[in-house]
Amino acid sequence: xxxxxxxxxxxxxxxxxxxxxxxxxxxxxxxxxxxxxxxxxxxxxxxxxxxxxxxxxxxxxxxxxxxxxxxxxxxxxxxxxxxxxxxxxxxxxxxxxxxxxxxxxxxxxxxxxxxxxxxxxxxxxxxxxxxxxxxxxxxxxxxxxxxxxxxxxxxxxxxxxxxxxxxxxxxxxxxxxxxxxxxxxxxxxxxxxxxxxxxxxxxxxxxxxxxxxxxxxxxxxxxxxxxxxxxxxxxxxxxxxxxxxxxxxxxxxxxxxxxxxxxxxxxxxxxxxxxxxxxxxxxxxxxxxxxxxxxxxxxxxxxxxxxxxxxxxxxxxxxxxxxxxxxxxxxxxxxxxxxxxxxxxxxxxxxxxxxxxxxxxxxxxxxxxxxxxxxxxxxxxxxxxxxxxxxxxxxxxxxxxxxxxxxxxxxxxxxxxxxxxxxxxxxxxxxxxxxxxxxxxxxxxxxxxxxxxxxxxxxxxxxxxxxxxxxxxxxxxxxxxxxxxxxxxxxxxxxxxxxxxxxxxxxxxxxxxxxxxxxxxxxxxxxxxxxxxxxxxxxxxxxxxxxxxxxxxxxxxxxxxxxxxxxxxxxxxxxxx
Numbered sequence: 001x002x003x004x005x006x007x008x009x010x011x012x013x014x015x016x017x018x019x020x021x022x023x024x025x026x027x028x029x030x031x032x033x034x035x036x037x038x039x040x041x042x043x044x045x046x047x048x049x050x051x052x053x054x055x056x057x058x059x060x061x062x063x064x065x066x067x068x069x070x071x072x073x074x075x076x077x078x079x080x081x082x083x084x085x086x087x088x089x090x091x092x093x094x095x096x097x098x099x100x101x102x103x104x105x106x107x108x109x110x111x112x113x114x115x116x117x118x119x120x121x122x123x124x125x126x127x128x129x130x131x132x133x134x135x136x137x138x139x140x141x142x143x144x145x146x147x148x149x150x151x152x153x154x155x156x157x158x159x160x161x162x163x164x165x166x167x168x169x170x171x172x173x174x175x176x177x178x179x180x181x182x183x184x185x186x187x188x189x190x191x192x193x194x195x196x197x198x199x200x201x202x203x204x205x206x207x208x209x210x211x212x213x214x215x216x217x218x219x220x221x222x223x224x225x226x227x228x229x230x231x232x233x234x235x236x237x238x239x240x241x242x243x244x245x246x247x248x249x250x251x252x253x254x255x256x257x258x259x260x261x262x263x264x265x266x267x268x269x270x271x272x273x274x275x276x277x278x279x280x281x282x283x284x285x286x287x288x289x290x291x292x293x294x295x296x297x298x299x300x301x302x303x304x305x306x307x308x309x310x311x312x313x314x315x316x317x318x319x320x321x322x323x324x325x326x327x328x329x330x331x332x333x334x335x336x337x338x339x340x341x342x343x344x345x346x347x348x349x350x351x352x353x354x355x356x357x358x359x360x361x362x363x364x365x366x367x368x369x370x371x372x373x374x375x376x377x378x379x380x381x382x383x384x385x386x387x388x389x390x391x392x393x394x395x396x397x398x399x400x401x402x403x404x405x406x407x408x409x410x411x412x413x414x415x416x417x418x419x420x421x422x423x424x425x426x427x428x429x430x431x432x433x434x435x436x437x438x439x440x441x442x443x444x445x446x447x448x449x450x451x452x453x454x455x456x457x458x459x460x461x462x463x464x465x466x467x468x469x470x471x472x473x474x475x476x477x478x479x480x481x482x483x484x485x486x487x488x489x490x491x492x493x494x495x496x497x498x499x500x501x502x503x504x505x506x507x508x509x510x511x512x513x514x515x516x517x518x519x520x521x522x523x524x525x526x527x528x529x530x531x532x533x534x535x536x537x538x539x540x541x542x543x544x545x546x547x548x549x550x551x552x553x554x555x556x557x558x559x560x561x562x563x564x565x566x567x568x569x570x571x572x573x574x575x576x577x
Contacts (some may be wrong), residue, residue, distance in 0.1 A: 035067060057233050057241050061224070062248050069212070069225040070252060072136070073204050076143035080200060083148045084193070088155035089181065100342060102156070106557045109149040109505040121221065135221050142211035146509070147200035150453060150502040154196040154460075157498050158189030161572050190271040192495060194264050195460035196502075199453055201256075203506065205249070207513075226252070234518070239426070263287040272464060353550065360543035369532060369551040376515070376528040377555055379443045380507045384500060387451035392496065395455045396488055399462025400470070412455065428517045428524055438517065438526040445514035446507050453503035454496065461495025462488070494571040501564045508556055529555075 091101040121138045128134035170180045208227030222228045233241035266284040398408045431441045473487050511530025525531050529552055536544035
């Protein structure tokens, strides 16, 4: 008699080091690696800087251009995460470093992308002469400057407002600083960091055209990408090809949301501070697929294998149970020396800059730039007020309703990640036909790139409200007004302050592309500091670029110090959960 064939049991299959899901994920990883290598070949080609510049608007090039742009975006995002985890930690955990790093972050946030490009493009080209790799590095760095600051602000504020319970827990468990960092501080900041990362990714899309179609110091540099494609189609006045670029962008944003951001937002809910689990949680089929595979187990073993030597290397920081250094008196000798050194450095920088400006364009140019800055400041204030009134209620509604969040997240992601300057040709055409001056329409164009910071931070703040507090409010039968006054507004206030600071900084940056717009042969120019810097950058007038960037930095830092920092102190002392 022929023996009956036997098949492995379900338990035996579960013990195998791989499954069908693992094979599917491995195949997807191989395809992704092939695409990256295939598309990345173009970054090492040679070019002649003095040769003619031409960007093809053939629709058949759009898939390749889309992949080039996407790779730049993710490389810049990875660099932004590394910068955030180091810079934000140093600013939050060192009182002396905070005095320098936080104002420096205000200044870096206020410097427009064209200000960075005017300095870095030449350096990167000199670093890789005759190769597209130099331009690629310049474009990635430009995208990085549009992503990093928002994430760093979020991480810094999360560490600064760490709850007393978590701080006491780390001290009771006598965690080292390295353990405290990865087991307490980073998890506590994860939700805000993920949502701000999503917003920062959208900020990168907004400035993609400026990063790929670089026009600085009377030179034009173009790289294959969706941004340069749309810029070329806009210059040709071909709205049909602009529409194809927009459609490609929407498909890219949706794909990234489904495959990357939605799994991250669903995963980040595990770090929500609450004692009872919410009945409705975000779901992601990609995350469910990953959890069914053996990859998390193997990656966890690899992470532990790498983390152990890193943990030993970090123990030199001290075995003080993760305690922060005891506060020193404000009049200590080291503080006096440190403050004196900072003041001397700032004074020397101001002296050198003043001497240069006085010897080139004169101080009258500074006064003119300040006048333009006051006009742009008015637009920024109007934008922040309107965005607060519109998007805070919507953000709370999305963040406190998981079902709504699942449906609204792709829509919000498309709106936030979509480069609003791609719509500028249509807006310019509408302004021309309606007779709307850009001095008023510029507020709308600026809001398309800045208002989302308030929305995303509000969503993150609302999602982080513990279920226990929401159930307590329901048990006490608080009215809608009482719930907003006693629970919602205090809970989201720290996140809103982060969103407000970054929205204001984003509005200043957006003024560069919103106060001077072009459609075909028609150019509309608004009165403001953004248009002033854009004109100086296009003509290569470095003294005026320096004046414009310096004046914009002064406005942003002063506004942050006089207004936003005070709100943050209130959030930190009264409303931190």
